[in-house]
Amino acid sequence: MRGLVAAMMVAGTAQAAQAADLPDFGALRGPVGINRGVVNWQGFYAGGQAGIGSSDMNFSGATSGLAGQLLWGTAMEAEGHVSQWPVLGKKSQQSHGYGGFVGYNSQWDDVVLGVEASYMHGAFGGSDSNSKPLIFSTSNGYTNDVMYQANAAFKITDMGSVRARAGYAFGSFLPYAFGGVALGRANITKSVSISGRQLNSSETPPLDNIPFSLSAASSQNGRFIYGYAAGLGVDMMLFGHVFARAEWEYLKFAGPVDTSINTVRGGIGYKF
Numbered sequence: 001m002r003g004l005v006a007a008m009m010v011a012g013t014a015q016a017a018q019a020a021d022l023p024d025f026g027a028l029r030g031p032v033g034i035n036r037g038v039v040n041w042q043g044f045y046a047g048g049q050a051g052i053g054s055s056d057m058n059f060s061g062a063t064s065g066l067a068g069q070l071l072w073g074t075a076m077e078a079e080g081h082v083s084q085w086p087v088l089g090k091k092s093q094q095s096h097g098y099g100g101f102v103g104y105n106s107q108w109d110d111v112v113l114g115v116e117a118s119y120m121h122g123a124f125g126g127s128d129s130n131s132k133p134l135i136f137s138t139s140n141g142y143t144n145d146v147m148y149q150a151n152a153a154f155k156i157t158d159m160g161s162v163r164a165r166a167g168y169a170f171g172s173f174l175p176y177a178f179g180g181v182a183l184g185r186a187n188i189t190k191s192v193s194i195s196g197r198q199l200n201s202s203e204t205p206p207l208d209n210i211p212f213s214l215s216a217a218s219s220q221n222g223r224f225i226y227g228y229a230a231g232l233g234v235d236m237m238l239f240g241h242v243f244a245r246a247e248w249e250y251l252k253f254a255g256p257v258d259t260s261i262n263t264v265r266g267g268i269g270y271k272f
Helices: 001-023 064-069 075-080
Strands: 043-058 088-110 111-138 143-168 174-201 209-239 244-253 260-269
Touching: 043 064, 043 111, 043 244, 064 174, 064 209, 075 111, 075 143, 088 260, 111 174, 111 260, 143 244, 143 260, 174 244
Parallel strands: none
Antiparallel strands: 043 088, 043 260, 088 111, 111 143, 143 174, 174 209, 209 244, 244 260
16 A cells, blocks of 8 residues: 555656646637747737728928929019918818738737737828919019919828737737838929919019910829827627738828828737
8 A cells, every 4th residue: 555655746747747737728818938928929920801991291492492493583583482382281181991911920918019010001192272363563663463272182092000009908909009110102293383473563564564374284193102190999809810900000101291190990800
């Protein structure tokens, strides 16, 4: 009997030692280092998304280059600074789009750090059109009666971001924040028309009343634009490796038209 008890004690000690050497896997977690009850988010993932948002654009100065070229070398531009007149202003427009995302997560306990590329296709952006009349005199003795009309449109067809993100996992949820670089392609159209009369009663006809009408336009398709991206979101594991996503993203683009885009998105992804 004492031999049997001794044998059982030796076997139990060996099993305990063997169990201590094995990796620790739980129902909701991965290997050692990830807390019990927390989803293992580590690895590659990809998914699709759709969303709505608003484009906020500032068209001030968008056509000043065209107007300056038309009036280069004239007293109207040198003294009246016609090209700098505030003809266009700020506009906002609602839009929607769809796209996808792909990324990689590294996880330490509850902390998740990763990199991600996000893409949206849609018709973001907008346009503005306005005119401004003004009468002013120049040193050459003429009174200038000028009408400056401007049109500008800025349409972003494709946009995305490459960003770093940081999250904190609890249960099936992964709330996160991110920041990075914004990239996009835009179609830009601009046109100006400057017309009116120059009047000088001290001149003999026809120099006392000189009508003028000038116009110019430019168009760029698929112009590359860039800026920065920031936002917040949350991923929720649904079943298996499938997760749902809700996210807000802010994109700020530099360029000929100062533009910021706020989007709210929903998506479905798969963690490999």
